[in-house]
Amino acid sequence: xxxxxxxxxxxxxxxxxxxxxxRMLGGSAVHFAxxxxxxxxxxxxxxxxxxxxxDEYAVLRTREVNTDGVEHVRGGKTFFWRGEYGWDxxxxxxxxxxxxxxxxxxxxxxxTSRSAEVLFLANIQPDLQREVRAxxxxxxxAALDSMNLWIETTRESLIETIAGVDCLMLNDAELRQxxxxxxxxxxxxxxxxxxxRVVVAxxxxxxxxxxxxxxxxxxxxxxxxxxxxxxxxGDCFAxxxxxxxxxxxxxxxxxxxxRRAMAYGTALASFNVEEFGVERVTRxxxxxxxxxxxxxxxxxxxxxxxxxLRE
Amino acid sequence: xxxxxxxxxxxxxxxxxxxxxxRMLGGSAVHFAxxxxxxxxxxxxxxxxxxxxxDEYAVLRTREVNTDGVEHVRGGKTFFWRGEYGWDxxxxxxxxxxxxxxxxxxxxxxxTSRSAEVLFLANIQPDLQREVRAxxxxxxxAALDSMNLWIETTRESLIETIAGVDCLMLNDAELRQxxxxxxxxxxxxxxxxxxxRVVVAxxxxxxxxxxxxxxxxxxxxxxxxxxxxxxxxGDCFAxxxxxxxxxxxxxxxxxxxxRRAMAYGTALASFNVEEFGVERVTRxxxxxxxxxxxxxxxxxxxxxxxxxLRE
Numbered sequence: 254x255x256x257x258x259x260x261x262x263x264x265x266x267x268x269x270x271x272x273x274x275x276r277m278l279g280g281s282a283v284h285f286a287x288x289x290x291x292x293x294x295x296x297x298x299x300x301x302x303x304x305x306x307x308d309e310y311a312v313l314r315t316r317e318v319n320t321d322g323v324e325h326v327r328g329g330k331t332f333f334w335r336g337e338y339g340w341d342x343x344x345x346x347x348x349x350x351x352x353x354x355x356x357x358x359x360x361x362x363x364x365t366s367r368s369a370e371v372l373f374l375a376n377i378q379p380d381l382q383r384e385v386r387a388x389x390x391x392x393x394x395a396a397l398d399s400m401n402l403w404i405e406t407t408r409e410s411l412i413e414t415i416a417g418v419d420c421l422m423l424n425d426a427e428l429r430q431x432x433x434x435x436x437x438x439x440x441x442x443x444x445x446x447x448x449x450r451v452v453v454a455x456x457x458x459x460x461x462x463x464x465x466x467x468x469x470x471x472x473x474x475x476x477x478x479x480x481x482x483x484x485x486x487g488d489c490f491a492x493x494x495x496x497x498x499x500x501x502x503x504x505x506x507x508x509x510x511x512r513r514a515m516a517y518g519t520a521l522a523s524f525n526v527e528e529f530g531v532e533r534v535t536r537x538x539x540x541x542x543x544x545x546x547x548x549x550x551x552x553x554x555x556x557x558x559x560x561x562l563r564e
Numbered sequence: 565x566x567x568x569x570x571x572x573x574x575x576x577x578x579x580x581x582x583x584x585x586x587r588m589l590g591g592s593a594v595h596f597a598x599x600x601x602x603x604x605x606x607x608x609x610x611x612x613x614x615x616x617x618x619d620e621y622a623v624l625r626t627r628e629v630n631t632d633g634v635e636h637v638r639g640g641k642t643f644f645w646r647g648e649y650g651w652d653x654x655x656x657x658x659x660x661x662x663x664x665x666x667x668x669x670x671x672x673x674x675x676t677s678r679s680a681e682v683l684f685l686a687n688i689q690p691d692l693q694r695e696v697r698a699x700x701x702x703x704x705x706a707a708l709d710s711m712n713l714w715i716e717t718t719r720e721s722l723i724e725t726i727a728g729v730d731c732l733m734l735n736d737a738e739l740r741q742x743x744x745x746x747x748x749x750x751x752x753x754x755x756x757x758x759x760x761r762v763v764v765a766x767x768x769x770x771x772x773x774x775x776x777x778x779x780x781x782x783x784x785x786x787x788x789x790x791x792x793x794x795x796x797x798g799d800c801f802a803x804x805x806x807x808x809x810x811x812x813x814x815x816x817x818x819x820x821x822x823r824r825a826m827a828y829g830t831a832l833a834s835f836n837v838e839e840f841g842v843e844r845v846t847r848x849x850x851x852x853x854x855x856x857x858x859x860x861x862x863x864x865x866x867x868x869x870x871x872x873l874r875e
Contacts, residue, residue, distance in 0.1 A: 291873045317874070341746045435652045437769070438789045458748070459770035462784065469863045473773065473782035478749045500871065512866035539873035546868065552780045553864050555823035557857065560811065562602045562850035563628070 255294040255319075256499045257366045257392075258285045259385045260375025260488070261355065262299040262323060265530060266335040269342065271481045277530035278309050280332060281375035281398070284485035287534045288492025288521040289373075290316035291542060293499040296366040298322035298385075300354040302329035312535055322366045329354035342483050343457060362388045371499040373491055374418070376400045379411040386417045394498050394506060396420035396451075398491060404431045416448035422491055424455050437462065438469070451511060453494070455487050463515055467508035472515050475523035475549055482529045486522040489534065493521030520545040566605040566630075567810045568677045568703075569596045570696045571686025571799070572666065573610040573634060576841060577646040580653065582792045588841035589620050591643060592686035592709070595796035598845045599803025599832040600684075601627035602853060604810040607677040609633035609696075611665040613640035623846055633677045640665035653794050654768060673699045682810040684802055685729065687711050690722040697728045705809050705817060707731035707762075709802060715742050727759035733802055735766050748773065749780070762822060764805070766798050774826055778819035783826050786834035786860055793840045797833040800845065804832030831856040 263280030267273060286297040296319045301309075305325070313320050330353035337346045360381060372389045374382040374397035382397055389395065395418040403411050404427060411431070415421050421444050423431065432440040441452040441464035454462045458480075460473040497514035498506050506514065520542055527533045574591030578584060597608040607630045612620075616636070624631050641664035648657045671692060683700045685693040685708035693708055700706065706729040714722050715738060722742070726732050732755050734742065743751040752763040752775035765773045769791075771784040808825040809817050817825070831853055838844045 293874070341740070429652075436789060436791065438787050442789075456770060459767060460782075460784075462787075464787075469787040470866075471771075471784035471787075471864060472866075473771075473784070476749050476773075476775075476780040476782075478747060478753075480747065497871075509867065513869060516866050516868075539875055542873060543871075550866065550868055553782060555781075555783075555827050555861065556820065557827075557861055558824060560603075560808075560854075562853060563604070564850055 255296060255369045256289050256371045256373065256495055257296040257298060257322070257362070257369035257389060258282045258289070258373040258375055259298040259360050259382070260285065260377055261332050262297070262301050262305070263332040263334055264304070265484060266333070267338075267482055267484055267529060269338040269482050270340055271479070272529070274529045278312055279334065279485060279530050281485070281488045283313070283531065284488035284525065285373055285375055285492040285495075286313060286318045287316055287531055288489040288525070289496035289499070290318050291521070291537070291539060292493075292496030292517070293371075294319060295496075296322050296369055298360055298362060298366050300324045300326050300329070300358045302326055302331040302354045305331045312531060315535065319365065321363055324361070326354040336484065338483065342480055345483070360385050370394070370502070371495055372396070373495050374398070375488060375491070379403050379407050379414040383410070383414040383417060386414065394419050394495075396422055396491065396495060398422050398487070399427065401427055401430060412447055415444065418449055420451035420453065421449045422453040422455065422494075424457070424487070428452070428454050438464065453515070455490060460519060461490065461515060463511060465508050465511060470508070470512050470515060472519050472549065472553060475519060475545060476552070477523060477527065480526045483526050484530065486526050489525040490518040490522040492518070494518035516546050516549055517542070519549060566607055566680045567600050567682045567684065567806055568607040568609060568633070568673070568680035568700060569593045569600070569684040569686055570609040570671050570693070571596065571684075571688055572643050573608070573612050573616070574643040574645055575615070576795060577644070578649070578793055578795055578840060580649040580793050581651055582790070583840070585840045589623055590645070590796060590841050592796070592799045594624070594842065595799035595836065596684055596686055596803040596806075597624060597629045598627055598842055599800040599836070600807035600810070601629050602832070602848070602850060603804075603807030603828070604682075605630060606807075607633050607680055609671055609673060609677050611635045611637050611640070611669045613637055613642040613665045616642045623842060626846065630676065632674055635672070637665040647795065649794065653791055656794070671696050681705070681813070682806055683707070684806050685709070685725075686799060686802070690714050690718050690725040694721070694725040694728060697725070705730050705806075707733055707802065707806060709733050709798065710738065712738055712741060723758055726755065729760055731762035731764060732760045733764040733766065733805075735768070735798070739763070739765050749775065764826070766801060771830060772801065772826060774822060776819050776822060781819070781823050781826060783830050783860065783864060786830060786856060787863070788834060788838065791837045794837050795841065797837050800836040801829040801833040803829070805829035827857050827860055828853070830860055
C-alpha cells in the first residue's frame, strides 16, 4: 500500500530572474516523493554519494518518505545539475551535469519497494526503467517519464519500456518527438497502441492534458503571478498524480479518478514553482492543497445554460 | 441589438500539410462575422476591390450578415494574403501580403453599424480602431485584437486605443511583447491598469485564458485529430465570444457569462480549423455548436471528492 519512485536524487544549482541557489536538494525522485507523500507512504530509490548527509535525509524523513532505498555509494558524488532560466522561464539552459554515482547505478529494490502498488519510473535510462518495472511486477499502476536524450539515443528501448507501463507522462514536445506526430491526439493514439492506456502531456505554463480510452481531459496550470523556479514542477505533478492514484485503492483507476489525480498533480506542481527547489513543498500543508484544488475547479468550470442560436 | 466588426475582408492562398487553396474568402472580419452570426445579427465593415463578387457576398448573406458596411473601392484590389503552415501547424510563414484597397482605407460607419451594442475591432491599424471606437460610442461592450506589427511600430497609439475598450484579445506572445512582462497574470494586470477590464490570451492549440477583476479562467482548445487550416481560428474565437455576449442583453457581462462566452468562442474556433478557410463554418449547424460546447464542458471538468491527505 505505497508508492515507489526510482529516479535521480541530486544537488541542483539554479539561477532564475528571481535569484539563485548554489546547492539545493533536488532530483526527480526527491521532488516526486515529497509531492506524493501527502497522499501515501513513498519509497524513494536512487543513489547518492558521500556529500549527501543527514540534512538531506531529514528533508525526506520529515515527510515520512521511506529512504531505505537510497543507496549510498562510498567514495562517490551525488548527481549534480546546474541550470539557468531566462526572462521567459520556458527558456532553460543546462550549464553543467555531473552524473556522479548515477554513472554506474543499477537499481536493486528492497522487498518493501518492490511490493508498492503504484510505481513511478522517473526520467532515467530506459533499460534501467524496464529492469525496475520487472522487479515491481505486481504494481497495479505504473507510469514513466523520459526525456529527449533517451528519445534520440535509445528510442527502441524506450518504446519497449513504455509498452510495460500503464501511463506515459511526457512533455508535449517530447511526445511529438517520440511519435514523430505533431498532433497530440494522434501522438497519444500511437502511444496507446504501444501499450499504456493513459497518456499525460505536460504542457508547462499551459498545464497538462490526458488521453485515455475514455477520452480527453485538460487542465491549465494554476495561474501564479510569480514563478520563482520551475525546476521539478513536472516531477511534483507526477507525485500528486500518482499519489492520488495510490491513495485510492479501488482497483484500476478510471477516467474520473484520473481527472481528479490530474487536479492534485497540477496543485502540487504549482506550489513547487513558487519557491526554489523543495523549499515550498516541504512547508506545504494539506489545507493549502485542498484549497488550491478547489480554486482550480473554480477557474476551469463554466456552467452551461440553454441558448437560442440562429440557424 | 447587433454586433459590428471592423477588419479585413480578404482573399487567402493557404498551403498546409493537408492541402492548399489558391484563392478563398478570408480576412478577420469575415471569419469573425460568420462565427458571430450564430448568435446575433452582424454588421461587417471593411473595404473590398473589383475582384470581390457576388459569390463572396453570398457567403456572408447566407448567414444573414449585414454587408451594407462592405465598401467597394472602384478600381481597387481586395486584400490578399498568402501563407504556408509547416508540419507543426504552429509554424506559419507569410509568403505574400498585398494590402490593396486596405492601403488608404478609412472606415465610415453607417447608422446601423454605429448603433451596434457590441463592437469588435479586428486587427487593423490602431488609429483606425480608435476612430471606429469613437463612432460607436454607445457600444456597451467593445473588444480589440492586434498584432506584433502594431506593437512594434505604433505601440503608444495601440495602448491609447486599448484604453478605450472593455476587452483586449491577443495571442499569448503578443501580450508579453506588448507589456514586456513574461508572466501572463502580471501582463494582464498591466493591461487592466490601462483600461480594459477583460483580457483574453489566445494560446493556439492550448486554448485560451481570460483574466477579469473577478479572477482567472482557462479552457483548452477542443482536441482534434486533424487540424486542416488554422487560418482565422482566432477571429472565429472572437466571433463566438463576442456573439455570445451580444446575444445576452443583460447589461455588463459578468465573469460567469464571459466564461460561457469563452466556451462558445472555443467551439467556433475548433470548427473553423477542421477545413480550409470558411468551408466548415458556412456548413455548421446550431446543433453541432451546442454539442461541442457540451463536450468541452465534459473534457474540462473534474468532480471534487473529499480526500484524507497526510499531514
